[in-house]
Each structure stands twice: as C-alpha cells, then as structure tokens.
Amino acid sequence: xxxxxxxSKIYPNGTQALxxxxxxxxxxxxxxxxxxxxxxxxxFLKLITCEERPTEGEIIVGEQKLxxxxxxEVPYLRRMMGMVFQDFRLINKMTxxxxxAFAMHVVGASSREIRRRVxxxxxxxxxxxxxxxxxxxxxxxEQQRVGLARALVNNPKLLIADEPTGNxxxxxxxxxxxxxxxxxxxxxxxxxxxxxxxxxxxxxxRVVEIRSGSVVxxxxxxxxxx
Amino acid sequence: xxxxxxxLLKEGVRNIWSNRTMSLASVGVLISxxxxxxxxxxxxxxxxxxxxxxEGTNSVKVYMxxxxxxxxxxKVGAEIKKLDNIASCKFIPKDDALERVMGMLGEKDAALLNxxxxxDNPLPDAYQVSFRDLSKYKATVAKIQQxxxxxxxxxxxxxxxxxxxxxxxxxxxxxxxxxxxxxxxxFIISNTIRVTMFSRRLEINIMKSVGATNWFVRVPxxxxxxxxxxxxxxxxxxxxxxxxxxxxxxxxxxxxxSPIEIxxxxxxxTAAFLLAGCLFGALGGMISIGKYLxxxxxxxxxx
Numbered sequence: 001x002x003x004x005x006x007x008s009k010i011y012p013n014g015t016q017a018l019x020x021x022x023x024x025x026x027x028x029x030x031x032x033x034x035x036x037x038x039x040x041x042x043x044f045l046k047l048i049t050c051e052e053r054p055t056e057g058e059i060i061v062g063e064q065k066l067x068x069x070x071x072x073e074v075p076y077l078r079r080m081m082g083m084v085f086q087d088f089r090l091i092n093k094m095t096x097x098x099x100x101a102f103a104m105h106v107v108g109a110s111s112r113e114i115r116r117r118v119x120x121x122x123x124x125x126x127x128x129x130x131x132x133x134x135x136x137x138x139x140x141x142e143q144q145r146v147g148l149a150r151a152l153v154n155n156p157k158l159l160i161a162d163e164p165t166g167n168x169x170x171x172x173x174x175x176x177x178x179x180x181x182x183x184x185x186x187x188x189x190x191x192x193x194x195x196x197x198x199x200x201x202x203x204x205x206r207v208v209e210i211r212s213g214s215v216v217x218x219x220x221x222x223x224x225x226x
Numbered sequence: 227x228x229x230x231x232x233x234l235l236k237e238g239v240r241n242i243w244s245n246r247t248m249s250l251a252s253v254g255v256l257i258s259x260x261x262x263x264x265x266x267x268x269x270x271x272x273x274x275x276x277x278x279x280x281e282g283t284n285s286v287k288v289y290m291x292x293x294x295x296x297x298x299x300x301k302v303g304a305e306i307k308k309l310d311n312i313a314s315c316k317f318i319p320k321d322d323a324l325e326r327v328m329g330m331l332g333e334k335d336a337a338l339l340n341x342x343x344x345x346d347n348p349l350p351d352a353y354q355v356s357f358r359d360l361s362k363y364k365a366t367v368a369k370i371q372q373x374x375x376x377x378x379x380x381x382x383x384x385x386x387x388x389x390x391x392x393x394x395x396x397x398x399x400x401x402x403x404x405x406x407x408x409x410x411x412x413f414i415i416s417n418t419i420r421v422t423m424f425s426r427r428l429e430i431n432i433m434k435s436v437g438a439t440n441w442f443v444r445v446p447x448x449x450x451x452x453x454x455x456x457x458x459x460x461x462x463x464x465x466x467x468x469x470x471x472x473x474x475x476x477x478x479x480x481x482x483x484s485p486i487e488i489x490x491x492x493x494x495x496t497a498a499f500l501l502a503g504c505l506f507g508a509l510g511g512m513i514s515i516g517k518y519l520x521x522x523x524x525x526x527x528x529x
Contacts, residue, residue, distance in 0.1 A: 102432065
C-alpha cells in the first residue's frame with residue numbers, strides 16, 4: 001500500500017525532517033506511528049498525502065509513484081485516502097449528516113448515492129440517532145466518530161488518523177481505536193499517529209517509531225519497539 | 227459534473243447571503259463604476275450623433291446683408307453657384323425663415339412675432355448651400371464670404387471642432403476615471419470574496435483533504451463574484467435608464483436638441499453591463515481564490 005524508498009525531506013529553511021526513511025506498509029495493515037513532537041511524523045503524513053514532496057527518494061502509494069504524480073492529479077490520489085484529524089475539523093453550521101455528505105459532494109456523488117451511503121456509514125460509527133445534531137451538541141468521542149464517518153464515506157483504501165484520540169476522554173480512546181480496528185478488519189489499511197502508549201500496548205499492532213527524522217524501530221509490539 | 231455544478235452554484239449563492247454586508251459594498255461600488263461608464267458612453271454617443279447630424283447636413287446657411295434688395299440677393303445666389311465646390315444653392319426668403327421660426331416657437335409664443343411680418347421682418351434673406359467635398363469646406367466658406375452682399379455664413383465647422391474636443395476630453399477623462407473605478411471595484415470584489423474564503427477556510431481544508439480539485443474549490447467563489455456582477459449590472463442598467471430618460475426629458479424642454487433614444491441602445495447597454503459585471507465578478511473571484519490556493523494551497527491539509 002505504502003512504500004518509502006530512501007526518502008529524505010529537507011525544508012527550504014534547512015531543517016532535515018526525514019532522513020533516508022525506508023518503510024513498507026502492506027495492504028490491510030494497521031500501523032501505529034509513534035514519536036515525540038518534531039520527530040518527523042507530520043512530514044511523514046504530508047509526504048503520503050502529497051502536501052510535501054521528498055527532497056530525495058521515492059514514495060509509492062497504491063501503485064502510484066508519487067514522483068510521477070502531477071499537481072493536478074493529487075486530489076485523485078487523496079480520494080483513495082480518508083483522513084481523521086485530532087481536532088475533528090467538523091463544520092459547526094452543518095449537521096452530522098451534512099458533514100458526512102459534504103465529503104461525498106466534493107467527489108461528485110449523486111444525491112441518491114449520498115442518501116443511501118451516509119446513513120449506512122453513520123450506522124457503522126453508531127451515530128444514526130445523531131444525524132440531525134450539530135457538532136457542538138456532541139461529545140468529543142462522538143465528534144471524532146463523525147470525523148471517522150466522513151473519512152470513510154468515500155470508501156478509502158487507506159485511512160490516516162493523526163492523533164484521533166488526542167482530544168477525547170481516555171475511556172473513549174479505546175472505543176475510537178476499536179472502531180479503527182473494525183474498519184481495518186474490513187480491509188482498509190490504517191495508519192494511526194499517536195502519543196498514547198496505553199493504546200499501543202493494548203492493541204498490539206505494528207509500531208513504527210520515528211525519532212529525529214529516522215525510523216528507529218519497526219516492530220509488531222510496543223515492547224519490542226521500546 | 228452537472229450535479230457538482232448545481233451544488234457549487236448553490237454554495238456560491240449561499241456565500242453571498244452569509245456575507246451580505248461585504249457583498250452589498252461590492253455591488254454598490256460596481257454599480258457606481260458601471261453607472262459612470264454608462265454615462266460616459268451615452269455622452270459620447272450623443273456627441274457623435276450631434277456631429278454626424280452636423281456633418282450629415284453638409285451645408286451652410288449664407289445670410290444676406292441687412293436691407294439687401296431681393297434682386298441683389300438673386301445675384302449673390304448666382305455668384306455662389308459659380309463657385310467650384312457647390313452641390314446645391316437654395317434661396318430661403320426672409321418670410322419663409324420667419325414662418326419657420328414661428329413654427330418652432332409654437333402657437334402661443336409665435337403670436338409675439340405677429341407684428342414682425344412683411345417689411346418689419348428682422349430676418350435676412352438666406353441661401354442654404356451644400357458642398358460636394360467636405361475637405362474644401364473652409365476654403366469654400368471663405369470664398370462665399372468674399373462675395374459682395376453676403377452678410378454672414380453660418381459656419382458649423384467650429385461647432386464640430388468644439389464637439390470633437392469635448393468628446394475627446396470626456397473620452398480621455400472617462401477612460402481614466404473608469405480605469406480607476408474598475409481597479410477599485412476589482413479590489414473590493416476580490417476582498418469581499420477573500421472574506422468569504424477565510425470564513426470558509428475549514429471547509430476548503432476539508433474539501434482538499436477528501437480530494438477536491440482546485441476547480442471545485444474555486445467555483446463557488448467565482449459564482450459569488452459573477453452573481454455580484456450580474457446584480458450590479460442589472461441594477462445599474464435600470465438606474466441609468468431612468469436617469470437618462472429623466473435628464474433628456476428635462477434638457478429637451480430647456481434646450482433644443484435631439485438626444486439619442488435610450489430605447490434604441492438599451493438592449494446593447496444592458497447586455498454590456500451584465501457582461502462587464504460578470505467579467506469583473508469572475509475576475510475578482512478568481513484573483514482571490516487563485517492567490518489563496520497558490521499561497522496556502524500547499525498547507526491545505528495542514529497536519
């Protein structure tokens with residue numbers, strides 16, 4: 001699904017964000033990306049979503065070499081990804097239903113498709129009863145589930161979650177990761193950036209640790225990664 | 227594609243409503259700009275029409291000296307006809323001239339001239355002379371003036387020159403004023419749209435993260451600009467219509483002149499206003515969103 005081949009990224013101000021990173025994530029994997037602030041995690045995600053281009057090396061997402069991807073083709077690459085953000089990024093003036101439907105409008109889905117798909121996805125994240133609520137009327141956990149529903153509604157092959165549990169109660173964090181695991185079981189590759197050791201320990205998935213721009217550990221359990 | 231466009235169209239119109247104060251300011255400025263442009267164009271068209279009317283007559287009036295006997299006037303006519311550039315030379319007796327003046331004044335005022343008929347007629351006999359070649363206008367007029375018995379020649383070339391000068395001033399001045407106002411309008415429209423854009427940053431951000439193309443992001447802002455332009459075009463066309471009709475009605479009751487009929491140009495004028503409004507609006511929208519996507523587009527997902 002994702003392959004980094006000797007990827008380095010140096011920003012114009014001279015900051016080396018990533019240094020010769022080699023990494024391969026297979027289809028259907030669930031990977032935790034861990035590391036301190038400034039370690040290079042954000043750059044790692046930006047390179048996958050083509051928000052930044054590597055200074056050196058090659059990145060392959062799906063079967064697409066990103067170096068060969070033109071600027072105008074980036075949106076189509078992003079349509080195979082779903083993104084979940086720490087701060088939810090929901091539009092407060094829209095209802096839960098509209099927030100999810102909005103992502104479908106962007107890719108040109110028909111009203112019929114939207115009417116069919118959105119309730120299904122809301123059911124998947126257990127929010128079918130909150131479709132008419134506005135984000136402010138929801139708890140942090142529920143808001144993140146709306147974010148998740150929006151990320152999933154276009155049926156992405158890859159789900160990128162950037163600290164999705166960062167703004168929710170610890171008790172609800174497990175619920176979110178449970179949901180991500182459930183989605184992963186259905187075949188979606190999941191990349192989740194997190195700081196929460198407890199999650200990594202509990203879910204025992206592949207862990208990639210980035211430190212000072214390099215992958216310093218890559219293993220199947222948090223204990224080995226340490 | 228069509229369903230996306232319908233959605234984007236709705237979004238654009240929604241933008242105008244949610245940002246109505248700034249939209250209203252844009253409409254106001256654009257209306258001022260279009261009104262001034264329209265006024266300058268109508269003024270120029272009127273001057274051109276007046277000049278064409280003068281050129282179209284291609285003739286001058288040659289007045290005889292006061293008290294010149296009719297027989298001498300006939301001789302003057304013969305002298306005029308002998309000149310090179312004369313196409314026609316028609317005698318206008320002073321009685322006919324008085325009758326024409328009385329006709330122009332209307333029944334009530336014409337009664338004042340009732341005592342001036344016959345010998346008391348103060349108007350001189352005249353010839354209506356038309357020329358073959360307008361480039362020899364001045365030389366021919368000079369030759370006519372040299373003929374003994376000619377009092378004065380009603381020379382329109384001066385008026386034409388003055389009108390040309392006035393037209394040039396209005397055109398040049400109008401051009402600069404319109405240019406300035408156009409830039410101001412563009413600035414205000416693009417800023418109005420920029421305000422909408424900043425208030426919708428989160429939406430743009432989400433759009434980009436789920437794979438919206440730059441065109442998908444752009445269209446609602448262009449629609450907003452075009453709608454502002456169309457509203458301004460329609461309103462300013464209506465205002466200009468009313469103002470022009472009122473102004474020409476007032477002016478024609480004071481001064482004798484025949485302005486161009488607004489009805490004759492209203493179709494073209496309205497179309498031009500709507501088109502100009504559309505172009506300005508679309509351009510304003512494209513400038514602001516283009517700048518935004520270029521400057522901040524790279525950071526749009528913003529991890």
